[in-house]
Amino acid sequence: MYTVLLLAAVALSAVQHAFAASAPSGTFNILSMNVAGLPEILNGNGESGDKTTNTAIIGQDMAKFAYDVIHVQEDFNYHATLYANDNHTFRTATSGGVPFGSGLNTLSNFDWVDFTRIKWATCSDASENDCLTPKGFTFMRVRVDEGVYVDFYNLHADAGTEPGDETARAANLQQVADYIDVWSTGNAVLVFGDTNARYTRVGDGIRVFSTQNGLTDAWVQDAAHGVVPAIGAPALLCPDGVPANISCEVVDKVLYRGSKVITLANTGFFYDTSRFLSSDLATLSDHNPVRVEFAWTLASTLRQSDLQGGPHGTWFTDLPGVPSSPKASVLMLRGAARLDAVGISLTSGASFTHGGTGGTAVSLTLAAGEAVVSGTLCWGQHDGDTRNFYALFTTTAGRTLTAGTLTASCATMTAPAGFGIVGFFGQSGDEMDQLGFIYAKQ
Numbered sequence: 001m002y003t004v005l006l007l008a009a010v011a012l013s014a015v016q017h018a019f020a021a022s023a024p025s026g027t028f029n030i031l032s033m034n035v036a037g038l039p040e041i042l043n044g045n046g047e048s049g050d051k052t053t054n055t056a057i058i059g060q061d062m063a064k065f066a067y068d069v070i071h072v073q074e075d076f077n078y079h080a081t082l083y084a085n086d087n088h089t090f091r092t093a094t095s096g097g098v099p100f101g102s103g104l105n106t107l108s109n110f111d112w113v114d115f116t117r118i119k120w121a122t123c124s125d126a127s128e129n130d131c132l133t134p135k136g137f138t139f140m141r142v143r144v145d146e147g148v149y150v151d152f153y154n155l156h157a158d159a160g161t162e163p164g165d166e167t168a169r170a171a172n173l174q175q176v177a178d179y180i181d182v183w184s185t186g187n188a189v190l191v192f193g194d195t196n197a198r199y200t201r202v203g204d205g206i207r208v209f210s211t212q213n214g215l216t217d218a219w220v221q222d223a224a225h226g227v228v229p230a231i232g233a234p235a236l237l238c239p240d241g242v243p244a245n246i247s248c249e250v251v252d253k254v255l256y257r258g259s260k261v262i263t264l265a266n267t268g269f270f271y272d273t274s275r276f277l278s279s280d281l282a283t284l285s286d287h288n289p290v291r292v293e294f295a296w297t298l299a300s301t302l303r304q305s306d307l308q309g310g311p312h313g314t315w316f317t318d319l320p321g322v323p324s325s326p327k328a329s330v331l332m333l334r335g336a337a338r339l340d341a342v343g344i345s346l347t348s349g350a351s352f353t354h355g356g357t358g359g360t361a362v363s364l365t366l367a368a369g370e371a372v373v374s375g376t377l378c379w380g381q382h383d384g385d386t387r388n389f390y391a392l393f394t395t396t397a398g399r400t401l402t403a404g405t406l407t408a409s410c411a412t413m414t415a416p417a418g419f420g421i422v423g424f425f426g427q428s429g430d431e432m433d434q435l436g437f438i439y440a441k442q
């Protein structure tokens with residue numbers, strides 16, 4: 001008992017992060033913009049003005065309108081100019097110009113975890129040299145507020161309308177859909193970027209996001225009143241210049257879904273072309289920048305903590321399996337040098353375990369009415385990767401359960417008043433790489 005209390009005191013004194021409980025709801029907006037940053041010599045894009053000047057204005061407008069999260073595509077050879085003129089706090093490092101980079105970057109007011117760049121498995125040079133540079137998609141879990149994670153996907157799919165292009169583009173979109181099924185199961189998702197796809201075109205495969213992933217297209221919702229344009233119908237091309245309204249369809253799509261804990265609502269779809277013009281009112285890119293305003297609301301009976309640890313292992317979440325009115329009955333941990341596994345059984349009979357079989361197993365059986373209300377996690381480096389080394393959980397009765405080895409980097413996360421831990425989410429392999437808690441109202 002003495003040891004446990006001493007460790008707890010050390011862990012608490014080593015806390016590095018302060019947590020402010022999440023608001024129950026909020027808003028943010030996003031912008032998707034193909035910034036036409038291929039070298040001038042390869043692709044003039046038909047825009048007037050030189051690309052360095054145009055890119056500087058794009059960066060200034062991104063700062064001026066303070067978009068919450070921006071996905072850019074074709075951010076190749078004018079990248080330094082874009083970032084020099086923008087001021088977002090969180091921005092991805094470039095993967096390089098042509099022919100090294102994907103042209104995909106994110107500029108954000110929110111931090112994220114688990115940023116990953118994925119190359120397309122298929123590309124086609126049938127037209128437009130899509131294999132010239134390693135295009136693909138990116139993934140990140142954006143932290144909108146404490147425990148409010150939305151998985152953001154940026155993409156730039158194969159261009160052109162030759163049969164080879166159509167095949168490659170459909171394969172690209174399928175690749176993202178399959179990735180979502182693995183890495184975003186149970187999570188809120190936002191896909192926005194240059195899909196190079198139209199609902200009206202045969203074979204583009206854009207419908208995969210609604211049929212396979214349950215995503216809603218913000219343009220279909222607002223401009224087409226929920227009616228997806230028919231395949232083979234005339235293309236709803238936008239005019240050159242500033243579109244008068246959002247009735248025309250662009251290939252820059254915004255698709256989204258919520259989760260059991262986060263409801264996402266589209267509160268407005270816009271072409272922001274008029275915000276991105278040169279001093280002589282010419283467009284700066286051959287794509288209309290797309291903005292969508294979102295409102296998010298947390299479920300009244302469920303919450304999540306922040307994630308701690310490193311971006312390794314495989315994604316899991318107990319959220320889809322948490323029954324209504326869940327109550328924990330047994331908490332289980334495995335640990336030794338590091339934290340090997342976590343598990344929880346509920347009074348409903350549901351049981352969740354994650355991690356490996358190493359370490360020593362310990363468990364705590366909860367009394368009726370007793371809930372697990374806080375958890376301290378400590379992390380460190382193993383083989384060059386960050387993972388969780390230690391966990392200490394505390395119940396409403398003041399009882400504790402610990403496993404693993406303390407480090408100097410710890411955080412204590414506490415359930416909102418009246419809530420208790422009923423599950424976990426994060427990433428694991430044979431140990432607990434990354435871990436967060438699912439709280440339910442007790």
Ligand SMILES: *[C@@H]1O[C@H](CO)[C@@H](O)[C@H](O)[C@H]1NC(C)=O
Nearest residue numbers: 060063064065066087088089
């Ligand atoms: C970025 O600059 C704009 C003005 O262009 C300002 O309104 C905004 O607050 C700045 N944002 C940050 C994160 O500094």
Ligand SMILES: *[C@@H]1O[C@H](CO)[C@@H](O)[C@H](O)[C@H]1NC(C)=O
Nearest residue numbers: 238239243244245246247248
């Ligand atoms: C949208 O603008 C086009 C002109 O580009 C016009 O023909 C059409 O009627 C407008 N649609 C709506 C719904 O206002």
